[in-house]
Amino acid sequence: MGVDPFRHLTGLRTWGAVREMNAVETMFWRGDTSAGMGANLIGMLSLDRSPDWDRLVAKHRWACRVAPLLRRRPVEPPLRVGRPFWVDDPHFEVERHLRRVRLPSPGSHRQLLDFAQALSMTPFPAGWPLWEAVLVEGVNGHGAAYLLKLHHCLTDGTGASQLVYLLTDAEADPPHPELPPPLRPDRARTGRVLLSAGRLLRMAGGAVGAARGLPAARAARAAARHNGGARRPVRARDLRSLPPTLLALARATVLPSIPPSPLLAGRSGRARYEMFDVPFEALKAAGKAAGGTFNDAYLAALAGGFDRYHRRFGTPVEAVPALLPISVRRPGSVAGGNHLASSRFVLPTGEQTPAQRVRLIHDRVAAVRGGPTLHALALLSRPITPLPPTWVARITTQLFRGNDLLASNFAGIGRRIHLAGAKVTAIQPYAPLLRGAAAIALVSYRDKACLGITLDSGAVTEPDLFVACLREGFDEVIALPAAGRATAERQRAAARDQ
Numbered sequence: 001m002g003v004d005p006f007r008h009l010t011g012l013r014t015w016g017a018v019r020e021m022n023a024v025e026t027m028f029w030r031g032d033t034s035a036g037m038g039a040n041l042i043g044m045l046s047l048d049r050s051p052d053w054d055r056l057v058a059k060h061r062w063a064c065r066v067a068p069l070l071r072r073r074p075v076e077p078p079l080r081v082g083r084p085f086w087v088d089d090p091h092f093e094v095e096r097h098l099r100r101v102r103l104p105s106p107g108s109h110r111q112l113l114d115f116a117q118a119l120s121m122t123p124f125p126a127g128w129p130l131w132e133a134v135l136v137e138g139v140n141g142h143g144a145a146y147l148l149k150l151h152h153c154l155t156d157g158t159g160a161s162q163l164v165y166l167l168t169d170a171e172a173d174p175p176h177p178e179l180p181p182p183l184r185p186d187r188a189r190t191g192r193v194l195l196s197a198g199r200l201l202r203m204a205g206g207a208v209g210a211a212r213g214l215p216a217a218r219a220a221r222a223a224a225r226h227n228g229g230a231r232r233p234v235r236a237r238d239l240r241s242l243p244p245t246l247l248a249l250a251r252a253t254v255l256p257s258i259p260p261s262p263l264l265a266g267r268s269g270r271a272r273y274e275m276f277d278v279p280f281e282a283l284k285a286a287g288k289a290a291g292g293t294f295n296d297a298y299l300a301a302l303a304g305g306f307d308r309y310h311r312r313f314g315t316p317v318e319a320v321p322a323l324l325p326i327s328v329r330r331p332g333s334v335a336g337g338n339h340l341a342s343s344r345f346v347l348p349t350g351e352q353t354p355a356q357r358v359r360l361i362h363d364r365v366a367a368v369r370g371g372p373t374l375h376a377l378a379l380l381s382r383p384i385t386p387l388p389p390t391w392v393a394r395i396t397t398q399l400f401r402g403n404d405l406l407a408s409n410f411a412g413i414g415r416r417i418h419l420a421g422a423k424v425t426a427i428q429p430y431a432p433l434l435r436g437a438a439a440i441a442l443v444s445y446r447d448k449a450c451l452g453i454t455l456d457s458g459a460v461t462e463p464d465l466f467v468a469c470l471r472e473g474f475d476e477v478i479a480l481p482a483a484g485r486a487t488a489e490r491q492r493a494a495a496r497d498q
Contacts, residue, residue, distance in 0.1 A: 003418055011240040015162060016069025016336035019086060024338050026083045027396040029074060029153040034393030037268075037400070039152040042120045042430040044112075044452070045168075050137050050144040051420030055099065056175070059420055060133065061094045061230075063166050063179040067155060069336060070091040073129050073468030076389075083385050089129055096128070100135040113273040116147055117454075120430060121271060124377035130154050146419055152178055152338070155431055157410040157441060158327055161337040168424065252373035253380050256402035257321045257344040261353070263313055263398075264320075264404050264437040268458030274467045275428045277448040282478045289481040290358035295409050296365065297477050298442055299347065300357040307349040309466050318350040322405040323436065326369060342377050343368045347405060353478045402433040412444035428452040438466075452495050 021029060031037040064070045072086040104109050115136060130151035137144045148167075150160055287297030294461045303320075305463050310316050322345045329339035345368065348360050368374060377399070384395055400406075408431055417424045429441040430452040437459035441452045453467065 005253070011135065013121070014335050015159075015166060015180045016072075017334055018069065021074065021083045021086070023083065023336065024340070024378060025153040026385045027381050027392060027399070028151070028338070029395035030130075030389045030392045030394065031400075032151070033152075034389045035397050037120065037391060037393075037397060037432075037434060037474050039432050039434065040120045041150045041155075041160055041432065042118055042273075042452075043148040043150075043164060044115055044275075044428040045146040045164070045419060045424050046139075046426040047144040047146060047419060047422040048425055049142060051135070051152065051422035053135070053420075055420040056135065057094065057098060059167055060098050062177050062179055063163070064092075064094055065182065067166060067336065070129060070131055070148060072259070073127055074153070078380045080389050081386060085235045089127075092129065093268050093388040096133075097131060100137060103138040104135060105138070107140055109140070109275075112136060112139055112145055113275065116430065117271045117273040119149055120273075120454075121146060122430070124151060124422035144422065152432060155336045156325070156327070157327055157431070157443065158339045159338070159410055160411060160429070161412055161443060162335050162344065164319060164427070165417075168413075168419050170415060170417060172421050172423065247473050252343045252368075252376040252397055253342070254277075255446035257301065257346045259317075259321070260317055260402050260404050261310065261317050261320050262314045263310055263317075264459040265455055266458035266461070267435070267437075268464065270457045271433060272457050272460070272463050273430060273454045274453040274455065274463060275451065275452075276471060277426060277450045278474050278478065279457070280444050280447050280449045282481075283449050283474070286477045286480040288357060296362040297480075298409055299361045300354055300406060301474040302405065302440060303347050303349050303357050303361070304354060304476055305466070305470035306347070306405070306473075308469035308472055309460075309462075312465060312469065316350075319346045319348050319402040321402055321443075322347040323408055323434075324365070324368065324407070325399065325404045325408045326374065327410065328375070329351075340377075342372050343373060344403070347407075354480055357438075358477070358480070373494040380389045383422055397435065400436065403434075403436045405437065406431060406434060406439040408440075409442045414444070414446060416446060426450055431455050440470075456462040 002214070012065065028039045032039040045343040069086060071089055071092045073089045075087045076084050103115065112374075119132075124132070131154065134147045134149075135144060136147060137146050148160070148164065149246050150163070155163070182351050192386075215398070283297050284294040287294045289296070292300075307316070307319055323342055324345040325340050325342045327339060328341050330473050333339055345364065348357055352360065356361045384392055387395075408429075410429075412427060424445070425446065427443055427445040428450050429443045431439040431441040431454060433454055439454040441454075442449055443452075444450070451470075453470070455463050455466065459462070
């Protein structure tokens with residue numbers, strides 16, 4: 001969160017100006033298309049009223065000129081060797097990707113969330129650019145919501161925030177932006193043979209041979225043998241003889257960090273959406289009061305919620321296995337796209353106090369950020385993308401298997417924004433489950449930390465109770481500064497009495 005995610009959006013045609021998927025994006029794409037893993041992101045903007053439809057269409061038409069990837073579709077190379085390419089869609093029309101619906105009365109938030117979760121699980125039409133936007137009217141009578149659906153191979157959470165930044169305005173009635181000229185057809189970009197020839201030349205230059213010598217490549221081939229041949233998960237005993245460096249990479253990506261919770265073992269593949277928000281500055285102050293960061297306080301609050309939920313069922317656990325995406329976006333990076341690392345992570349849910357959880361999580365996250373396995377996912381994904389797509393899909397599935405939680409937190413927008421004249425009152429991000437029990441994402445908007453909660457209904461069988469436990473987890477963390485002041489006051493009073 002230290003890099004301003006919007007600093008590179010001042011010029012035109014800067015979001016998604018790429019020619020082919022990177023290795024991580026290829027894994028998201030083939031994990032979805034070959035293994036049905038489901039990798040759609042949803043951004044929900046709550047609005048105080050329905051925006052002007054003509055202005056909304058015009059804004060999307062403008063955005064599709066300045067964000068080239070919105071007009072492009074993925075194409076697999078011949079024989080599916082290497083990574084997919086982005087090519088211009090010759091039949092692209094904004095109206096095919098933007099629609100409006102009205103909720104039936106009474107238009108409750110539960111109805112809105114049910115609609116959004118159904119939208120997230122609907123595949124994109126074959127051969128189309130991988131995005132869709134829906135204006136939902138009739139929310140609680142006169143309100144509205146805007147849903148932006150993106151495939152994860154297009155972008156990560158920070159890139160999605162950048163796109164929302166492009167689609168919205170600081171003012172309710174800003175000057176109409178000048179529509180840039182249409183992009184000229186790029187034969188080099190749309191010619192599959194030319195694109196494939198360039199990739200094969202690079203591969204022939206020795207990239208493949210070099211990659212085969214990497215420890216991560218050896219881990220990938222071990223995973224491919226286990227997943228593609230015997231079709232079973234990679235287990236710790238399978239990799240017991242690996243060198244220490246390779247074993248560390250495997251533990252960060254392939255091997256489950258700890259056994260998953262028996263309470264959350266079920267999987268239905270059906271998502272349920274929930275939402276709430278907490279004060280941003282209060283959560284940030286709580287992290288600082290306990291010797292950590294905003295992100296440490298966020299994870300500690302999630303840990304407290306998981307602990308409470310398990311105790312309500314009489315099945316307490318000391319920790320749950322989690323997947324922690326970490327942004328590695330650098331200054332000068334192309335806007336959009338996926339610039340992330342991820343690591344398997346042990347989230348403590350035992351009998352620690354909230355402050356102890358913050359400090360423990362702080363140390364563990366710092367070890368991941370500063371350790372040699374931070375880029376393990378990128379190292380592992382590069383040499384496996386030339387493998388057959390079904391193998392890539394199976395390895396990708398293994399990378400996300402055995403996690404009870406995917407917890408992400410990315411920078412949002414600090415000022416008030418408007419969408420085609422309507423005021424944006426909240427932003428909720430929804431991450432895909434990726435075989436997990438819960439995926440929880442947080443984005444900041446003005447003075448709020450907005451949470452989008454995706455639950456597998458087979459794993460979390462009491463979603464209302466789960467959300468109540470999460471709220472209690474955040475309440476106890478946010479109370480840390482007050483508790484610290486009270487403790488300090490008691491200590492001062494005791495010292496005066498001596």
